[in-house]
Amino acid sequence: MMTFRAIQISRYASRSLFLSTHAVGSAFPHAKFRLSAVPGAVFHQGGSRSFASHAPKASEILSAVYRVRLRIAQWVWYGNLLFTKLKPILLSNSGASLIGLTLGTGSNLIYASYVNCKREQGLQSALALGSVPDVEGGRVLAERKEIKEALTTLLQPASDHSQYGMVIGSQGTGKTTLVRQVAHNHAGILYVNIQPSGVTEQEFAETVAKALHFFPRSRVWFNIVLSQLGIVTHDVEDKRKYLVQVFDEFTRQAKIYRQKTNRPPVLVLDNVNRLAAGNPGLLNILQDIAKDAADDGIFITVFVASEGQAPLQILGRSAQSRLGRVIVVKDLTKEEALRYLCHQHGKHRDIAEAVYDFTGGRIAYLKSALTQLNSGIPVLGIRQQFLDTGRDVFTKAKCMPDDEFKLVAIPLARKMLLAGAISREDFEEGAGSQTTAKRLLAVNIFTLSPYSELVVFDSKPIQLVAQEVVGNAAQRRRSWLWLW
Numbered sequence: 001m002m003t004f005r006a007i008q009i010s011r012y013a014s015r016s017l018f019l020s021t022h023a024v025g026s027a028f029p030h031a032k033f034r035l036s037a038v039p040g041a042v043f044h045q046g047g048s049r050s051f052a053s054h055a056p057k058a059s060e061i062l063s064a065v066y067r068v069r070l071r072i073a074q075w076v077w078y079g080n081l082l083f084t085k086l087k088p089i090l091l092s093n094s095g096a097s098l099i100g101l102t103l104g105t106g107s108n109l110i111y112a113s114y115v116n117c118k119r120e121q122g123l124q125s126a127l128a129l130g131s132v133p134d135v136e137g138g139r140v141l142a143e144r145k146e147i148k149e150a151l152t153t154l155l156q157p158a159s160d161h162s163q164y165g166m167v168i169g170s171q172g173t174g175k176t177t178l179v180r181q182v183a184h185n186h187a188g189i190l191y192v193n194i195q196p197s198g199v200t201e202q203e204f205a206e207t208v209a210k211a212l213h214f215f216p217r218s219r220v221w222f223n224i225v226l227s228q229l230g231i232v233t234h235d236v237e238d239k240r241k242y243l244v245q246v247f248d249e250f251t252r253q254a255k256i257y258r259q260k261t262n263r264p265p266v267l268v269l270d271n272v273n274r275l276a277a278g279n280p281g282l283l284n285i286l287q288d289i290a291k292d293a294a295d296d297g298i299f300i301t302v303f304v305a306s307e308g309q310a311p312l313q314i315l316g317r318s319a320q321s322r323l324g325r326v327i328v329v330k331d332l333t334k335e336e337a338l339r340y341l342c343h344q345h346g347k348h349r350d351i352a353e354a355v356y357d358f359t360g361g362r363i364a365y366l367k368s369a370l371t372q373l374n375s376g377i378p379v380l381g382i383r384q385q386f387l388d389t390g391r392d393v394f395t396k397a398k399c400m401p402d403d404e405f406k407l408v409a410i411p412l413a414r415k416m417l418l419a420g421a422i423s424r425e426d427f428e429e430g431a432g433s434q435t436t437a438k439r440l441l442a443v444n445i446f447t448l449s450p451y452s453e454l455v456v457f458d459s460k461p462i463q464l465v466a467q468e469v470v471g472n473a474a475q476r477r478r479s480w481l482w483l484w
């Protein structure tokens with residue numbers, strides 16, 4: 001019987017829990033919160049067996065409720081006491097200032113923490129799935145399966161990949177569209193499109209910052225004051241160049257991404273030819289950053305450039321030793337172009353062949369011709385427009401200094417029409433000097449393909465106009481000889 005009672009006792013709530021005097025100061029009016037205030041609380045250590053089997057649960061609940069009430073009453077009481085004591089101080093001028101300062105600092109602290117938390121979320125989401133903008137929807141694009149597969153491998157490097165890459169091709173061959181189409185479907189890619197008006201360090205840094213969702217950390221006001229006074233705080237203002245700040249942040253995010261996925265993220269820099277033309281020094285810096293990041297396995301850079309100065313500059317530096325895969329985006333083959341025009345856009349084969357004849361499978365031209373066909377312009381009229389644009393290029397080139405066009409460009413064009421392409425060496429020899437060769441390449445009649453080191457006509461319309469120009473020159477020479 002004694003054993004039974006001992007077990008029952010242990011199941012009842014302890015009296016001391018109801019008193020709680022250990023936590024309350026002596027001034028607290030305990031009399032108001034006596035045990036008798038607990039409704040139905042009866043502390044029997046014996047009693048009937050039926051009470052022993054049901055009461056413990058009810059008693060425990062009541063005791064818990066009572067304890068909560070007691071705590072609330074204590075807080076209210078102490079609150080009142082504090083308010084009464086502090087009231088005169090708070091109503092004084094210095095008291096009000098203190099309250100203002102405390103509230104101001106507190107809200108500033110909460111706001112800064114909130115903004116910085118949002119900032120971190122934004123930064124991490126920049127490398128998340130689908131952060132690369134897709135090509136505009138609603139268009140039927142030419143299928144380019146093979147090159148898309150090659151790009152997928154380049155944009156999804158293995159964990160031990162340690163080389164940066166390059167995507168090159170003549171203007172309008174569809175590099176940007178392809179890169180965005182592929183990158184849009186994969187995580188871990190930061191796509192930066194260099195704007196024509198964004199080639200200074202600051203402008204470029206702003207473009208990267210936008211893609212990365214980067215903005216400087218929000219700081220608490222006393223950090224700002226202390227750093228203004230020259231007193232170092234744990235959160236000093238970042239006074240380094242904006243480009244360095246942005247790349248440091250990208251490096252930090254790249255490390256986080258790498259840790260999470262065991263794969264290096266990829267930084268795609270599109271239109272680097274704009275840097276080669278407007279700020280070649282910055283392109284050199286970016287190539288060095290790309291080399292170091294690839295060496296350390298932090299991130300992989302992919303440079304996207306039109307053929308011309310940019311790939312030549314990249315290939316001409318020692319940092320090119322870490323250049324890995326180079327993907328050349330070429331014009332569509334005749335078969336691909338006809339499939340695009342006939343099967344994907346329902347054009348008659350004769351029309352499609354005529355369009356291919358003056359566009360040479362350059363996707364930008366095919367798309368433009370298609371738009372004009374759809375608006376009712378006959379194919380001969382479109383051809384005429386393309387040739388007129390090509391003639392404009394030659395007209396500008398005719399203004400070249402020292403009569404370079406007549407003396408050098410026409411013989412080179414003649415040679416190219418016969419051979420299809422000429423080597424870089426032959427081109428420079430025909431031009432007479434490297435400077436003239438450079439000037440000729442800059443007038444957009446000829447293009448040097450950096451990988452094959454072959455010089456070709458810039459596009460099919462240019463080739464067609466070159467035929468005209470070379471033919472006219474030969475005709476004039478013949479007439480002149482005849483007269484003589």
Ligand SMILES: Nc1ncnc2c1ncn2[C@@H]1O[C@H](COP(=O)(O)OP(=O)(O)OP(=O)(O)O)[C@@H](O)[C@H]1O
Pocket residue numbers: 140141142143144169170171172173174175176177178271305306363364365367
């Ligand atoms: N696969 C495709 N199908 C249909 N149209 C395309 C395709 N790829 C590109 N285009 C169109 O061709 C034009 C040129 O494409 P894009 O800008 O991608 O070429 P690019 O090589 O990046 O040009 P640039 O050398 O000037 O940077 C654009 O109008 C684009 O919409």
Ligand SMILES: [Mg+2]
Pocket residue numbers: 175176177270271
């Ligand atoms: Mg482009």
